[in-house]
Amino acid sequence: MRLQSVRLSRVLLLCGAVNVFGIFAVLRLYLARPPDSAQSADRKYDSAGHGESARCPPLRQSAVSTASVGEWQTVGDREAFVYSAYYDDRPGIGDSRVRVLAMTTDNFAEKLFVCHLWYRDKKSSVVVDAASSYFGEGHEKKYDSTFYECLLPTADQLTAPRGVSIVTARCERATYVLDVHPVRAPVEPTHDFTLCVTPLNFRFDNHNQLTEMVEVNRMFGATKFVFYNYSSGHRVGEYLRAMKHEQLVDVIPWPLPVFVDTWPPNDMQPPEVHYFAQVAALNDCLYRYMSASRYIVFTDLDEFIVPQGVHSTWISMLSEAAPGGAYMFRNAFFWRDWPDDVTFANTEAVRRHELVTLLKTKRQEELNSFYERSKCIVAPPSVVAMGVHNVVAFASDASGHVEVEPSLGMVHHYRSVLTPSDVDVANTRDRRMHSFASGIIRKVARRHRHVDGYLKKLRLRSTKEM
Secondary structure: OHHHHHHHHHHHHHHOOOOHHHHHHHHHHHHHOOOHHHOOOOOOEOOOOOEOOOOOOOOEHHHOEEOOOOOOEEEOOOOEEEEEEEEEOOHHHOOOEEEEEEEEEHHHOOOOEEEEEEOOOOOEOEEEEEEEEEOOOOOOOOEEEEEEEEEOOHHHOOOOOOEEEEEOOOOOOOOEEEEEEEEOOOOOOOEEEEEEEEEEOOOEOOHHHHHHHHHHHHHHOOOEEEEEEOOEOHHHHHHHHHHHHOOOEEEEEOOOOOOOOOOOOOOOOOOOOHHHHHHHHHHHHHHHOHHHEEEEEEEOOOEEEEEOOOOOOHHHHHHOOOOOOEEEEOEEEEEOOOOOOOOOOOOHHHHHOOOHHHHOOEEEOOOOOOOOOOEEEEOHHHEEEEOOOOEEEEOOOOOOEEEOOOOOEEEEEEEOOOOHHHHHOOEEEOOHHHHHHHHHHHHHHHHHHHHHHHHHHHHHHHHHHO
């Protein structure tokens, strides 16, 4: 108040002979100015750790456009990008918050990030500071997958915002709004097992591999498949469209706004993010399907978590494992470079549809250790952040990883050798998948017929409309 009084005296002295109406005009302009301490962005927190929101001119919701679904939004000067946002009020995570999925450069981590939270019953945004959490799997690329966490103000802990914007200064005006999706622990889940797949890339167009992957995992218990599509070919696009029509598959656009891997590699344009932002896609899938899924399975196209022993389904297999927040399975490489198994080498349906689970039965004798190329089935409410091979962070009330013994379940990984010497490693014959052979052959053939029938109907409908 003393500082303001001194300044006010100076203003009145300068006014001198100005008439009374001029003085009132000057006073009005002066009093409308914010105090100096509010003119620069700051990080002031209250005792609960929530940023203050009263220092900035209000930003009206009508002045900000809603971001299109499946598009990355730029934060700063291409130093960060945000994709999706989720309201998280699970008991095991502390205060309610909005998690914003992002890619961020390392040198941007020290900057202040700010959340504009948008509520249906408020005309302007609520502004709070954001905290960033890295997944630690950036592989020294320019961008790393990140969560920005916006802790909700004390008065709004029980209310989910409708939208959020991330900016780099407290009073910066947002130019977009991400829709905020609430996540809940599944009370009556729609799916027992949702399978989240690493992003499709390199214009993936192997429809036989896609079909085998879907049908084998359906046998084990998957009822929903989620594909993040950076790039895929025409034939795979047709199969995805047909399976999406059955509500078996969801295809999420994944148009990364940074340089990615190419084949052959381009030294003049190295990738800026590791393997098509795989970790970001897995975490978006975790939160997007958390409320609808009892369990979520994380694998690549060439991997299968295979029940062993007397178990033929995941639900049966997990019933014998100890309770946990995530079930981790050791990896076994079945090199595609090794010869086909003679049992099905001359079976016409197997060869026509290139069923690698039946043709490739030699595997490395020594399995990879836990946490090394492992894959997981998780109970979604237990998980805060997911990595490629293990859970990065659990909720405080979760029981953590369960390391599943190979006698109960393991990952069958069908791929080409990583180095030429891999073909010479000690190996063993593992025909576990042959116990599912009749079902695999039948279901794969039926899937191909269904897709062909669906495409014929589309072509017929298109011809009639011409």
